[in-house]
Amino acid sequence: MEHFPSVVFNGDLGSGKTTVSVMLARRLGVRRVSIGDLYRQMAAERGMTALQLNVHAELDDKVDHYVDQMQHDIASSGERLVVDSRLAWHFFAGALKVHLIADPLVAARRALGRPGDAVESYGDLDEACRELAVRSESERQRFLTRYGVDKTRLSNYDLVCDTTRAEPQEVVALIQSRAEGAAGPRCYLDPGRVRRDEATAEDGEIAVRHQAPHFFALSGGRRLREAIDAGKTLTPVILSESGG
Structure with missing residues (x-):
């Protein structure tokens, strides 16, 4: 089926959004857009970590306004896309809204196992758990204040998938099936x-x-x-x- 909607991803930090969204975009033959990559680039340009940029964005709304305008422009283009973004589900009307979750300890292990850089790196598992939790809560509070939406409410999404032990291929197949019109549980x-x-x-x-x-x-x-x-x-x- 060719007339699938755009697929937009939100999810827990360390839930595998990058892996799954890249694989899905390849399967569907569409372009992938990552707002997370943009945030990391913005953090690097400011000499900040990802957590520091989140805290900075709570005080300086120019960061969110810039990203919001970009998402509005992308959404209004009409192009079918796979979008990895904390708030794409809020901006993209008619998209399949997917939320990935993972056990916090598993998510922290994944984050710790990624190559570290100046924007995102952790000394040990405890630090990874703490920083991921603080970043997530910082985003949640910011989105509540600025947009009146709670990213942790699972009723915001059309499909919620737990990636704690599931292989990426299994998750991608489930999302692709739903994007192509199959019915099923949420x-x-x-x-x-x-x-x-x-x-x-x-x-x-x-x-x-x-x-x-x-x-x-x-x-x-x-x-x-x-x-x-x-x-x-x-x-x-x-x-x-x-x-x-």
Whole structure:
């Protein structure tokens, strides 16, 4: 199917947005735009780290205004694209809005394993965990203040994929299928990440409540155990409305 919409990515730091978006753009044969790359370039030009630029942007709205105008211009061009951006889901009408998530420790390990530079580098795993969390919260607060939107609310997105253990090819295939018109659940999680207790109903579909960064099972305890026993890395779940 050729008439797919643009696909826009948001996601946790270290969730694999670059890897997945690059692979998807190649499969779809379209151009990829990365606002994250632009931010890193802006940070380097100012002699800042990525975290320092985030903090600076909280005080100087010129940074966000520049990036916002660029995203408006790209969105209004009508070109079908794959866009990696924290706020593309807010600016691109009619796009498939994808959000990638990952266990924070796994995300930190990925960030730590990337080649370090002056813009983004970490001394150890604890530092990576702390800085990723601070950067993410800085962005969340800035977007809440400036745009009135919460990037952590999963109801903002058409498709949520957990990359904690899933191979990039599996995630890309799922997104491509949805971009090409296939129907399906809105959220796919690593079943091993979903917390359950004696209050979890055994029967029914797997329904979860999201309290970032955790997921708590409300029902479907039996299916959840079966997915874990089968070694699934992605399993469809129903997001509770009260859980975002």
